[in-house]
Amino acid sequence: MKHKYILSKMKKGSALIHDPQLYRHIPVTHWYHAATLTKMLxxxxxxxxxxDKGSQGTGIIRIKRINNFESLISFKSSSQKYPNTRIAFEVAKRMQRGKRYIIQQGIPLATYRKKPFDLRIVLQKPSNRWLLTWMSAKVxxxxxxxxxxxxKGARDAKIEQVLRGADQGLNVPSVMKELSGVSYKIARKLGSRFPLRxxxxxxxxxxxxxxxxxxxxTNPSFHGLNKFDPVQYRRYLRAKKQIEAHS
Ligand SMILES: Nc1ncnc2c1ncn2[C@@H]1O[C@H](COP(=O)(O)OP(=O)(O)O)[C@@H](O)[C@H]1O
Ligand SMILES: [Mg+2]
Known part of the structure; x- marks a missing residue:
């Protein structure tokens, strides 16, 4: 089976939202419409x-409700307050013509030295089973x-260091366990819907x-990651070579 790129975020998210073990971990997501924004706000x-088909954090708009009357729109590196009645109009001004957008529940991300972070988890399918080959944090x-x-200026960091040092005092073993369990389930589910390696x-x-x-x-970048973590990088390369040999 040959690996195929799937670009649409909606397509990939929809494959997960109906899974009884996964839906709790998937943020509420809809196609963007002004009326949906007003309702979700x-x-x-x-x-x-x-x-929907974006990458590298480009074109992303964040809305933070301040109260029933106003909200803060953040886009690129600026943030501005507007009355809630004007938000949809202001969002439209920041959207690119001809692109479809999704609107999603915001996750209050944990922070490391006050800076939000998320995790980069890579799974590969060199034979008939998914393998988790890479884990790191992006701060x-x-x-x-x-x-x-x-x-957009985030830096790669060791996952253990970031989870242990998170400002929220996380239970690291329990987070790591849930993280790998959920990631494997996601890879298997997506792999059952799309031809993915x-x-x-x-x-x-x-x-x-x-x-x-x-x-x-479906086309994760490994740019600069060889230097950052040679041990995990070799694990990724081994699986990549097996995949190439089989396809
Ligand atoms: N629902 C969300 N809640 C909190 N942060 C988010 C949410 N969606 C995206 N982000 C932040 O924006 C980044 C980019 O979003 P992502 O969906 O990965 O799009 P891209 O394809 O541009 O990388 C994420 O890595 C995360 O930091
Ligand atoms: Mg991303």
Missing amino acids: KTNPVLYIKP APRSNSIVTNVA IVGLDMGIDKKGKVWFIEAN
């Missing part, structure tokens, strides 16, 4: 709006960053220590 303190450059992409999962840990799925990359 009433029950969610934070919303993320993302291009945002600033405390008010809205994305944790390395392309590798997935790079962006997984979030919220401030209470709960594990969340953020997105699945």
Whole structure:
């Protein structure tokens, strides 16, 4: 079976949301419409709006409800307050024409030295079984960053160091166990729906220590990761070579 790239975030997320063991870990997600934003803003303190086929944290808009009357829109590196009645109009101004967007429940990401982080978890399928071959953290450059992409200034960091040093005092063994369990389930589920040999999962840990799925990359980048962690990198390369030999 040959690996295929799946670009749509909605397509990949929808494959997971109906799974009885996974749905608790998948943020509520809809296609973006102004009316959906207005409705979701009433029950969610934070919303993320993302291009369905985006990457590298580009084009992402975050809405933070301040109260019933106003909200904060963050886009690129600026944040501005607007009346809630104007939010959809202001969001539209920041969207790229011709692109479809999804709107998603915001996850209150745990922080490391005040900076939000998420995790890069890579699973590969060299034979008939999925193998978890890579785990690391991505720490945002600033405390008010809205994305944790390395392309937007985040830095790669050792997962144990970041989880142990998280400002929220996480139960690291229990987080690690849930993280690998959920990641394997996601890889198997996605692998049963699409012809996949590798997935790079962006997984979030919220401030209470709960594990969340953020997105699945079907063409994860390993740029610079050889130097960062040669041991895990070799594990990734071994699986990659087996996959290439079989396809
Ligand atoms: N629902 C969310 N809650 C909190 N943070 C999010 C959410 N969605 C995205 N992010 C942040 O934005 C980053 C980029 O989002 P992602 O869905 O991975 O899109 P991209 O394809 O651009 O990487 C994530 O790594 C995370 O830091
Ligand atoms: Mg991502």
